[in-house]
Amino acid sequence: MNFNKINDRKNxxxxxxDGHTKMNIPDDCLPMxxxxxxxxxxxxxxxxxxxxxxxxxxxxxxxxxxxxxxxIGWMKRRHQWTIxxxxxxxxxxxxSAIHACILAFTQLGDxxxxxxxxxxxxxxxxxxxxxxxxxxxxxxxxDQYIIDFVDFEKQIIDNSIKLFILCSPHxxxxxxxxxxxxxxxxDICIKHxxxxxxxxxxxxxxxxxYRHQILVDLNENFKDHVITLTAPSKTFNLxxxxxxxxxxxxxxxxxxxxxxxxxxxxxxxxxxxxxxxQAAYEHGDAYVDEMVDYLHENLMFMxxxxxxxxxxxxxxxxxxxxxxxVDFRExxxxxxxxxxxxxxxxxxxxxxxxxxxREGSGFQRINIATPRATIEKALNQLLxxxxxxxxx
Ligand SMILES: Cc1ncc(COP(=O)(O)O)c(C=O)c1O
Numbered sequence: 064m065n066f067n068k069i070n071d072r073k074n075x076x077x078x079x080x081d082g083h084t085k086m087n088i089p090d091d092c093l094p095m096x097x098x099x100x101x102x103x104x105x106x107x108x109x110x111x112x113x114x115x116x117x118x119x120x121x122x123x124x125x126x127x128x129x130x131x132x133x134x135i136g137w138m139k140r141r142h143q144w145t146i147x148x149x150x151x152x153x154x155x156x157x158x159s160a161i162h163a164c165i166l167a168f169t170q171l172g173d174x175x176x177x178x179x180x181x182x183x184x185x186x187x188x189x190x191x192x193x194x195x196x197x198x199x200x201x202x203x204x205x206d207q208y209i210i211d212f213v214d215f216e217k218q219i220i221d222n223s224i225k226l227f228i229l230c231s232p233h234x235x236x237x238x239x240x241x242x243x244x245x246x247x248x249x250d251i252c253i254k255h256x257x258x259x260x261x262x263x264x265x266x267x268x269x270x271x272x273y274r275h276q277i278l279v280d281l282n283e284n285f286k287d288h289v290i291t292l293t294a295p296s297k298t299f300n301l302x303x304x305x306x307x308x309x310x311x312x313x314x315x316x317x318x319x320x321x322x323x324x325x326x327x328x329x330x331x332x333x334x335x336x337x338x339x340x341q342a343a344y345e346h347g348d349a350y351v352d353e354m355v356d357y358l359h360e361n362l363m364f365m366x367x368x369x370x371x372x373x374x375x376x377x378x379x380x381x382x383x384x385x386x387x388x389v390d391f392r393e394x395x396x397x398x399x400x401x402x403x404x405x406x407x408x409x410x411x412x413x414x415x416x417x418x419x420x421r422e423g424s425g426f427q428r429i430n431i432a433t434p435r436a437t438i439e440k441a442l443n444q445l446l447x448x449x450x451x452x453x454x455x
Contacts, residue, residue, distance in 0.1 A: 064350055066102055066357040067434050083412075092412040093441050098234070098386055100300040100432035102354065104339075107346035108299060111338045124334035126153055133344035134308050138293075140348065142266065144277045150312050152321055153337075155305045155329065157264050157292045158184045161228060163309075163323040164260045164290055165192050168316070174222040178210070179420030180388075182234045182262070186420070189228075197222045200422050201236060206379065208236040212247055219255045226258050231278060232265045235388045235419055235428040237381025239273040242281060249278060249285050258316075259289045264307070267298040267351055269383035270359050279312060286312040290320070297385075298351060299343040300432075306336030358385050361431040361438055368442045373455040385432035388416075392425035394454055401425070408448035411441055 072080040079094045103109070115121075131148040138144040154160045165188055169175060174195040177185045181201075189196045199215045201208040218224065229248065232239045240248075252259050261278045269275045279289035294307035311317035324330070362378070365387065369376045375393035391401055398417050405411045405427070414430075416423030431438060449455040 064102070064353055066354060067436065068103070069434050069436060070101055070103060072101060088412050089406055089410070092406055092410050093437070093444065094412045095430045095433065095437075095441055096412050096414045096428070098297060098430060098432075099302055100297075100385065100430075101434065101437065102300060102432065104299045104301060105343050105347045105350045108301070108339045108342040111342040112335060115335060115338055121334055124332045124337055126151075126332065126337060127341075130337055130341045133341040134293075137344035137347075138277075138310075141351075142275065142277050142280075144280045146310055149314070150310050150317070152309045152311065152317065152324075153332070154307050154309055154324060155333070156296070156302075157262060157294050157307045158188065159329075160292050160307055160309045161185065161260060161262065162188045162192065163320055164228075165189065165194060165226065167319045167323045168258050169194055169225045173225040175226045175228065176218055176222070176224045176257075177228050178230070178233070180235060180416065180423040180426070181230050181419055183418045183420075185228050185230070185262075194226075195222065197224060198420065200420070201233075201238075203379075203422075208233070208238050208379070210244055210248065212251070215248065216251045216255075219251065219257055224255070224257050226260060227252055229259055229261045229278065231261055231263050232269065232275060232383040234265060234384060235386055235414070235416075235423070235426075236379060237384050237386070237388055239269050239275055239382040242276050245276055245278050245281055249281070249288065253284065253288050257288075260292065261289055262292045264292060264294050264297050265384050266293065268355060268358065268385055270355065270362075270381070273382040275383065279310070287316070290316065295340045295343045299339070299347055301336070301339050301343065304333060304336035304339050306333055306340055308340075358431060361433075361435060362387060364435060365429075365431060365438060365442065368446075372442075372446050373449055375455060379426075385430060386414075387429045387431055389427050389429055390425065391427055394449075398424055401427070404448065404452070405445075408452065409445045410448075411444060 079097050079099045174197050175189045176197045179198050266275045279285050291310040296302040366378050377390040379388040414428035416426030
């Protein structure tokens, strides 16, 4: 794969590249925000989609046995996780699956816990479904984010938490949770009868020497307490095809989860999504290996640039993901001021840290899944703007 290739994504209905007006962003801002890659996907996926497109027939589809085998094969090869077909439910996306879990496993007013700063749709789902949002905020210590386990258990007890939504690896702070951290969280949840929804959508993006551990596979005792959310959408840039896989070992829980979609008459079966997912999981190993290496080089490039040219801006070294959590606090700007500086002076469209919770104040999330030349362009725009304002 040539990840250096610049793909012109303008005028393709891309929310990242064409969403400026809709999102009230100046037209000339370079987009490095939403988690969507500028790389073409696996060649075999393109071929499979082309074949279907050329057939001219796009009737109702369902998950074939080959489809399930491709998911099972990927989890086995890439994550040493043995899953059964009976455990897999497809859905139109991970956020939709989170919504379904909240509906299936909690009642109006029940407390649901998350760990801010965290992927903002978690909070949106909890609030829009009128559950009570409880935050076990991550702690920023010695240049890295850690879990406050005392607070974790206290929040569960004090608020009678019913559901905990874990982000693993964590977006936006880039932590790949260790086996010990995962075990401690799960043990506490099980002790207090809290169900865990483990959003592992970023499982395939982990930098060496870190390793993603599938939570539910850590211990036989976790099988009745964890629901795992996975998707090919981040890994292979298929988000527009709206398909994800929810893995539920406990069949009673799975029935409850499936009922939410049945009641809404939402049946995933998106013909293009199914075909793309199958081809990606069957043929995408080398692509992902190469891409993760490329992303790591992008990260090193960006880190080196900041260190050399503007050491006041610091990367929180991610252990995975293609989203980098960057600390701008030393520039001494208020959040609004920083946002305006980035949009109007640096001409960069990033994700404001505060959307992930007030813990994200002074931070920005930068998407590095783009050719190196685009990163270089973005960093040079930022540097020029900083120099103009005498900020570095
Ligand atoms: C942690 C996390 N979960 C879910 C999603 C979105 O998943 P989907 O598009 O399948 O709803 C994202 C996208 O960035 C994400 O970072």
